[in-house]
Each structure stands twice: as structure tokens, then as C-alpha cells.
Amino acid sequence: MAHQEGVPAGADDSGRVSLMNDPKARGLVFQALLIIAVIAMVYLGVSNAVANLARAGIASGFGFFSDRAGFDIGQTIIPYTNDSTYLRAFFVGLLNTMVVAVIGIFFATIIGFIVGLARLSKNYLVQKFATVYVETLRNIPLLLQLLFWYKAVLSILPSPREAARETGVEVAFSINNRGLYLPRVIAEDGSSLIFYALAVAIVAWFVIGRWAKKRQIDTGQQFPVFLTGLALVIVLPTLVFFVTGRPLSLEYASLQGFNMVGGWIIQPEFMALLLGLSLYTASFIAEIVRAGILAVSHGQTEAAFALGIRPNLTSRLVIVPQAMRVIIPPLTSQFLNLTKNSSLAVAIGYPDLVSVFGGTVLNQTGQAVEVISITMLVYLALSLMTSAFMNWFNSSVALVER
């Protein structure tokens, strides 16, 4: 084939490059092919699994969700009996996971911040203690820590029969190998006013805070917001409590037969999981906090001091806000880790999602493919939600560049 000079190979007479040789068109074609291949592979995988399940005589589909579960769960937040459906059992497991994750994140953050600050303390003892804490806890596998709390600490406590003095005697507080027993608040008629009072006090605290800030900006005068707010939150509901004729009462636990009955029970499985998760994750958060604070240049402190700002105000108004920008992104990963690590609950018998749904429900229905996919999707969704929230929070503290 003879080529005309100046015209690329494959070009037609009109001078335009043919689609075969157009890099953009070729790129699009290959991308389209790749997408088709990926879709085909997923389709093939799913239809293959469905066909194989059908051939092996294994039931499939999601119809089991509306069947009666027929088993009991030791710890439930929403009402659940053995007559409830598998769907409800799923929610019980999900909520148990979320509760331990949320409370775990709360404690891990607080402990982590305290230990992280302690590691920077000038007090030798405090600083060394924090270092030992971090280096010990973050270097021992979490599963071992959970087993330690569950088997070595909580399960060697006395049994309720040994712990309680006598059958029927009410105790305000008891810790034994069946759990931690605390008084439970029983709300009677008219008690809702107390909660409204509490809400009013909290709103008032917030409003006073806004007002005080505005006044300080305008006039430079300060107002003791924290003390006023605290007083409001304590005094207002207490006042309403007495005015409405004391509609709240406490229920205490007492030994009845095998176990302590009544009161507010925190089971040892939950305690062990919460202790393990929050102490372990706190050791990582402590390091993140320390790194965040060290990342703020010392010049900032010196500049604040030069302006005459007191040391504690310097850290609150100058150091910490800047440190937060460094702290938040890695903190998100720790929150995600804690949520996912809560699935280790299965080792110590806490009825979380993996234990209730991925364990009992999987076995009673035998539908492994469906149950495991749902469990994985749930963890994925939880993580994405946490991550979305933290990204939003991060953007609110991030440096706004002008």
C-alpha cells in the first residue's frame, strides 16, 4: 500500500484520522470493554453461585427474614423474644454492635486525649505512666486483651450467691461474675417534666454561652458560663423533681434464686468488650493526639505568651485548635478500627452482629452466602457513615484558606 506523504497511516482521503488510530476513541473502547468484562464477571459469579446452591439443594433467598427466630438472646436493647423474626434478631445484633462501638469510641477518645496530653507532661511520673500505658496496650493483640478482661478479671469475681449477703436483700451496687448491678431509675407519672426541665437547662446553657461570647467580643467582659450552666443543669431538674412530688424512684437488685434480679445490669461480656476496645484504641489515639500537639510549631506558643495569654488559655485557644487539624483524619481510622474490632465479641460471648446474625442465624437457616454478605455490607455501611461524619467534622475544623 502506498502512503501519501504527510498523511498518517490509516487515514482516509478526507484527511481525518480513522477511529482505529484515534487514541481517545481507542481508550473509550477499551474502557467500555473493561466495564463489560467486570459486569460479566460479577454476573457470572452470582449466577454460578445461585446455580450451584440450587443444584446442591441448599435453600437461597432472603425469605428467612420473616420467619420466627425461635432462639433467645442474652442482651437486647429493643424488645425481643424467641417469637420475634430473624429480621428483629438481626437488628438486636446490629444495635448491640452499635452500642458497644459508640460507647467504646466515647471512652477511647477521652482516655486517649488524657493519655496523649500526659505523655507531654513535664511531670516525670505522669509522663512515664502514660508511656508505659501506650507501649503496653498497643503492643498486645486485642483478642488477648479481651480474653484477659473476660477470663482473668471478670470471670474470677465471686458468684452472685457468694457476693450477696442474703436472698431478697436489696443492694445499691454489686459486682459479681454475672455482671455489674446498679440501681435503675424508674420513671413514674409526671416524671416527664423533669426531663423537660433538663432540656430547658441545657438549651439555656447554650444560649447563655452565645450571649456571653457576644458580650465579651463587644465589651471585653467575661461571664462564668460553665459554672452557671452546670448550676442550671443540676438545680432546675432537682427543683422540678421535688415540686412534682418526687416521681422518680430507684429499683435495686437483690438475690432471687440463681441470680440477682432487678436493677440495672451490665453483663460481663459487654464490660470486657468495652474495656478491651476502649483501652486498646485509646493507646493509639494517645499517640495521634501527642503527634498533633507536637505538630504545632513552638513559635505559636511563644507568640501567644508574648501577647500575654495565660498558659491554659494558650493551649485551649491556640494549640489545640491547630492540633485538631492534624488529629482528626487519623482519629477517623481509629474509630473505624474500633467499630470493626467489636466483631471480636464473638470470642467472649457478647451477642453482637457477628455472633447473633453471622453465628446463630446463619446456623439455624443455613444460608451462609446471604447472611455473610449482609453482615459484610452492614460493617461497610457503618464504616462509611462514620467516615462521612468525620469528614464533615474535619472540614469544619480544617484551615480555611483565604
Next chain:
Amino acid sequence: MNKKILSAVVGAAAVAGMGATVASAATLDDVKAKGFVQCGVSTGLAGFSAPNDAGDWSGIDVDLCRGIAAAVFGDAKAVKFSPLSAKERFTALQSGEIDVLSRNTTWTMSRDTQLGLNFAGVNYYDGQGFMVRKSLGVNSALQLSGASVCVQTGTTTELNLTDYFKANGMTYNPVVFEKLEEVNAAYDANRCDVYTTDQSGLYSIRLGLSAPDEHIVLPEVISKEPLGPAVRQGDDQWFSIVKWVHFAMLNAEEMGVTSANADEMLNSTDPNVMRLLGKEGAFGEAIGVSNDWAYQVIKQVGNYGEVFERNVGATTPLAIARGVNALWTKGGLQYAPPLR
């Protein structure tokens, strides 16, 4: 770049193609090809399937697997054991990880029909019971209202427990673990007042507690628990082999053929014994093994009675009586179809 994409596409297509051709060859051929039977057992339940000090597995369920190996290979040692938790067992069988599940597993309708399994018989008739500390002063399961109960997840036990307490209007607090060892440890640490599982299991577990004498098994039996081996659905030949190994062991006991006298029984003129030991007919060929399959099973493993006595009988620490597991001729439930 385009070359890379192309090779990725080709590679993905190859993987997908492989996935589409998951083979379901006959289990017997697979077993013969690899040279051993892969048998799913418990993680350690004395008398049923448990490893001894030397790491050798023994127990009723283990002996059934050895019997299958003896029938297929003429060598009772051609078995490998996979210890499985209650939760893992069915998936392991469904996925082909094991060839036979012989793990004190209760035969129920849903398992038989919805899990893609076939139960090949009942090698131990059991029932669910309760174990408590003697110090609680409890002598009937009806006094257990309000108790904390330790139970293993993924078992029929978990459901029977619920049904029993519900039927009797009693409350309880379930403490559920995935692994047998965890349930044992929790009960031993007094996390629960009650341990519930199959009665045979309770006797076996009691031996492993820190103070076995301080615990009693309550008299109530709250359920039917026919325990037996299971295989995958859709492979009738393998199903028949497992089923008839069990029946051969029962028939041998009925005819008085034991591992000790199997060789002299070869000279027997009783047509029943001749058929059993492969002297007459071609029963082995029909299921794809040699004709002396039952002889090998009995010679190397023993008949059902021997297996029972050796593993859980009066001379063992478990000391379980034959009871309903006696042959039908002796008032029990163990009954095998005739070998003819």
C-alpha cells in the same frame, strides 16, 4: 497501557471461566484420587471424637470414619480429621472441604432438606439434658427458672432450650459461645448455673471440669437428638457407602461377628455372614468398593457394639449404658436393614 487493560480483561475472563466450571465429580473418585477420607469431627468431645495424648483421634464418630476408610481403601488409617465448631460444620461439608461430617450432629428435617445434606443414619440416639452444680440443690429441670444457661451457638440445643423454658413458663438468661471449649470454660468459671447440651455430651464434658464430682446431670431429657453422619446431597454412591458402613457394623453385631473372630467367621457357612463378609454376592462392587469391604470394616474397626463399649461403654470413664442404643433384638433402637 492498553496492553495492560487487555491482559487484565483476558485474565479476568479466565478467572470467571474457571469459576463457572466448579466440578462436582463423584466423591468416591475424589477420595480414591487423594488417597484418604477427609472427615469432619468435633473439636474434642470425649467418647465421640477427641484426640488423645498422642494426637490420635478416637470416639464413636471417629470410628465411623475409620470404617469408611477401611471399606474404601482396606485401611482404617487412611483418614484425615478436620476439627469443626458447630457453626462451621455444615459449610465445611457443603463446600467440599470434608467428605463426610461425623460430628455428633442431630438429624432434623430442615438440615436434611434445606442445607443440601443427607443424613446417612443414626449412630447414637441422644437427647438434650441439663447439668448443674450439686451445691445449687436442684434436682429437676423444672426448678431452673431464672437461671443463666451456657449453650453453644448453631446447635439444635439452643432452640430446644428456648422451647422447653417457654413451654414450662420459665425464664432464663442465655450465655452463648461459638466454641465448645469456651462454653466449658464459662460454665466451669460459674458464669452460668446450667450447662445444656446432649446428655452424652454432658457426661463427656463433666469429665473435663475442674471438679467433676460437684456436678450432676438432671434426669430430664427434653428432646430427641438422633446423631449421625451426613454427606452432601446429589452423590448417591457416596451416600450409600457411608450408610452401609454403619449398617454393616450393626449387622455384624447382630450376627456376632467381631474384630476378634472376623477371620474365623470367613469360614462360616451361614449365608448371612457369608454375604456380610463378601464370600457371597458382589455387594461391594455395587457401591464401588471391593467385595470384602465389610470384612475390612469389622476386622479393623469392629462391630457397633465393640465401638460403643470401647468409646463410651461401661469400661470407659463415661460409663454410658447401651439403653436406647442397644440393638433392636435387645430392646434398643439400633436396627439395620438386612444385607442381601
